[in-house]
Amino acid sequence: MLIYHDKHSTVKFSEIDDITNVLNQNNTFIIADDLLTKLYPEIFLRLKPFIITSLENNKSLDNYSSCINQMLDIGIERNVNVIGIGGGIVCDFAGFIASTYKRGTQLTLIPTTLLAQVDASIGGKNGLNCIPYKNVIGCFKIPDKTLICTDFLKTLTNKQIYEGIAEVLKIAIIYDINLFNYLSKLSFDEILKQDTIKKLINTSINSKIKIVNQDFYDSGFRNILNFGHTFAHAIEIEHNLSHGDAVAIGIMTSVNISKKLNIVDPQDYNKITKLLETLKLSSDFKADPSIVSAVLENDKKINNGKIREILIEGIGKHKFYNFEVDEYIRLINDLY
Ligand SMILES: NC(=O)c1ccc[n+]([C@@H]2O[C@H](COP(=O)([O-])OP(=O)(O)OC[C@H]3O[C@@H](n4cnc5c(N)ncnc54)[C@H](O)[C@@H]3O)[C@@H](O)[C@H]2O)c1
Known part of the structure; x- marks a missing residue:
């Protein structure tokens, strides 16, 4: 079910099967929340995402460099679709990667916490921390697609x-x-x-x-x-x-x-x-x-x-x- 659509972006409710299909498309680079890959191993079968342990300390320039280096090492081209799947930390991080790697790639966000579904994946703000200062490094990039699957909420407290x-x-x-x-x-x-x-x-x-x-x-x-x-x-x-x-x-x-x-x-x-x-x-x-x-x-x-x-x-x-x-x-x- 469509939530919002304009010429820049589409936000829609999706089922787990749709999410698995999107993750398995060609020409993607996936950034995933560590815990999520353990809770939902079936959707990550055969995939090799860049993993983030969702702590504010990890929304960092160090992690950003590691991710960019991994993308360069495996020869990711500019026409890649960067997919962020996880809570607000992954959404902010993936958005920052997609807006800066080779001056910008496609971006799909799959927010998996309620906070990320209602807020962090929407509106195109992306931020990294310089601890203890939050989101002091940032940019604007609207995700091309945001896919909201409420089934993920079942594993939240x-x-x-x-x-x-x-x-x-x-x-x-x-x-x-x-x-x-x-x-x-x-x-x-x-x-x-x-x-x-x-x-x-x-x-x-x-x-x-x-x-x-x-x-x-x-x-x-x-x-x-x-x-x-x-x-x-x-x-x-x-x-x-x-x-x-x-x-x-x-x-x-x-x-x-x-x-x-x-x-x-x-x-x-x-x-x-x-x-x-x-x-x-x-x-x-x-x-x-x-x-x-x-x-x-x-x-x-x-x-x-x-x-x-x-x-x-x-x-x-x-x-x-x-x-x-x-x-x-x-x-x-x-x-x-
Ligand atoms: N860019 C924006 O507009 C915007 C808006 C609001 C918040 N944010 C940012 O979002 C972050 C907070 O987001 P958050 O609350 O989602 O935190 P988070 O990303 O740290 O996720 C919270 C916890 O939930 C776990 N998790 C994720 N999906 C899960 C699932 N389906 N089941 C079980 N556990 C799951 C994560 O591993 C983590 O431990 C902050 O960094 C904040 O600055 C950004």
Whole structure:
């Protein structure tokens, strides 16, 4: 079933058999998540992918060089189709390889975590880390094809599913009030049903693409997709959190800053905090302020010494706010 199509890219739901066929086509170079090759050995039979153990440390320039060297050693030509199959780490990495190898190849992404299906494989942003700084090396390249197979989600833990839901919630709060209202009607368990997950994936992808199509190179409006991510990126690596957990905490932080500055509608604030609780995405996380300030000072969203934070006036109503770094850190210290 088609999710989205235009002259640059196609996003569709696919079955495992379709995925196996795509992986076995001629002229491909496959980059695969290590765990996935062990969980689904049958789809990798006779294939020799470049394997990534999905840790943020491995979304690195060292790994990038190894991969490029392997491609050169086996004589991969520019007309290859690079296929990334795995979570967001593999999608970001494969996208970076495909956009730079011999100045650009075809790219197919097969995201296998919910987070990657709703977010990381969509919109054409690719990033490598320079630890502890996340995604500070990056480029833009829309995948020619993104194939979403919800069967892969069966081997994720419920916690990993909810990490993906954090990115769905981000889109819902910042942009899509209908999606927010739909999410609000679901119980914790209902979300895990196939039909519900498919609807959430379809809706989030289409909302994200609508945002991206207005500002592909992220020079203005697309920044709203960073909602919750300033703080998330400041805590994710140093506090050893998954990306989804960090995003959920980041969303809560941005919503609480919006409340502290009296800019969010109180009823909407209550609806959002209630939904975070229902989805078990609220937490009693305690940040270490010294770590947060050290990472924030190198955040790529800082311009002229100011942090551009995305706050909310209500559900679906964002507000850009420029903070002096010191002022932002003071606010964070007050909240944590
Ligand atoms: N480019 C973008 O627009 C964008 C958007 C959001 C996130 N991201 C990036 O995505 C990354 C996070 O993605 P993620 O949460 O998918 O993390 P991940 O890629 O680390 O995957 C999480 C874990 O799930 C495992 N896994 C993958 N597929 C599985 C499956 N089907 N069954 C069982 N286990 C499976 C992986 O081995 C890993 O241990 C971060 O690096 C983040 O910066 C990028």
